[in-house]
Amino acid sequence: xxxxxxxxxxxxxxxxxxESGFGERIAENQRRVFQIAYSVLGNSADAEDxxxxxFLRAYQKxxxxxxxxxxxxxxxxxxxxxxxxxxxxxxxxxxxxxxxxITEALAMIDGARDAEQRVMLERMRKQIELLPDKFRSVxxxxxxxxxxxxxxxxxxxIPAGTVRSRVHTARKLLLEAMK
Amino acid sequence: xxxxCDKWKDEILEAALTWATSEDFExxxxxxxxxSSELDAARAHKKGLDELLPLVARGAEPPADFKARVxxxxxxxxEAKRGWRWQLWMLAGATAAMVVLVTGMAAxxxxxxxxxxxxxxxxxxxxxWQAPSDGLLRTxxxxxxxxxxxxxxxxxxxxxxxxxxx
Numbered sequence: 001x002x003x004x005x006x007x008x009x010x011x012x013x014x015x016x017x018x019e020s021g022f023g024e025r026i027a028e029n030q031r032r033v034f035q036i037a038y039s040v041l042g043n044s045a046d047a048e049d050x051x052x053x054x055f056l057r058a059y060q061k062x063x064x065x066x067x068x069x070x071x072x073x074x075x076x077x078x079x080x081x082x083x084x085x086x087x088x089x090x091x092x093x094x095x096x097x098x099x100x101x102i103t104e105a106l107a108m109i110d111g112a113r114d115a116e117q118r119v120m121l122e123r124m125r126k127q128i129e130l131l132p133d134k135f136r137s138v139x140x141x142x143x144x145x146x147x148x149x150x151x152x153x154x155x156x157x158i159p160a161g162t163v164r165s166r167v168h169t170a171r172k173l174l175l176e177a178m179k
Numbered sequence: 180x181x182x183x184c185d186k187w188k189d190e191i192l193e194a195a196l197t198w199a200t201s202e203d204f205e206x207x208x209x210x211x212x213x214x215s216s217e218l219d220a221a222r223a224h225k226k227g228l229d230e231l232l233p234l235v236a237r238g239a240e241p242p243a244d245f246k247a248r249v250x251x252x253x254x255x256x257x258e259a260k261r262g263w264r265w266q267l268w269m270l271a272g273a274t275a276a277m278v279v280l281v282t283g284m285a286a287x288x289x290x291x292x293x294x295x296x297x298x299x300x301x302x303x304x305x306x307x308w309q310a311p312s313d314g315l316l317r318t319x320x321x322x323x324x325x326x327x328x329x330x331x332x333x334x335x336x337x338x339x340x341x342x343x344x345x
Contacts, residue, residue, distance in 0.1 A: 022253065026246045039236035048241065055249045056256060117231070124231055143236035172192050179224055
């Protein structure tokens, strides 16, 4: 029985250290992680939920993610995946939605300065949604601050050169659609 | 756009995005007002796109207390995890104690069932022992009374003496 009490004491003693190191990682990554989620989902409430979920998952694996670079790459990947899953759920709901729910979804878009910009941004988001998957993902991720082509490539499993060429094509398709 | 200008469609988009134009396209632009205005419109759209596109990802900021909220969630989760691990340790300890108890009891019972050879010999001697009084209690009639007579037979199965014998 002594073993039980010893292990309980060890767990209690190591917890604060883990949480303080983890706090630093949140501070370093929160902005980017939030933006990745926001670029996919388009509203801050969902983006915040998804970003929080990503950090909680990272905490569960924190022993193997102590290194800052490793943590950054892992959390980028996981938040993007979680955001895509949530968006799929939203799209499923929207398919069976009534008009008032769609209106509510439009009202949830934030970040635009005025009504006109809000409308334009919404139109652009819709056009981005219509892009083929491979172009949409690179475009959304490349718009996030501090995300180099190599970072985007690491999330999607493609070379940086491919990322650059797909971003260019995505912008061209978008420009044509927005004319 | 004229049908003949369709082939410059992609060049217009490329020129709007990169500002790079081929010599052929430059020449065409000088002679085609429609393509020229198309290019101006595309460049204006591109400018609008450049303003709006960053908002797709950077249109909102995480809340100021985001880190605190995540850490609070982490604390709750790790508390639950700790509780769960503690319960696991308790269960493991209880199981180990049960195993030790059962094994100990089994070993004790096995030891208790084994009778030492010396004790066994003593018990056998005791079983074979007869009290001296058993011999004294024997009577002549004991042999006669060993079997139960059948129906109609004499209880005392002793041959009657005849006169001649007397």
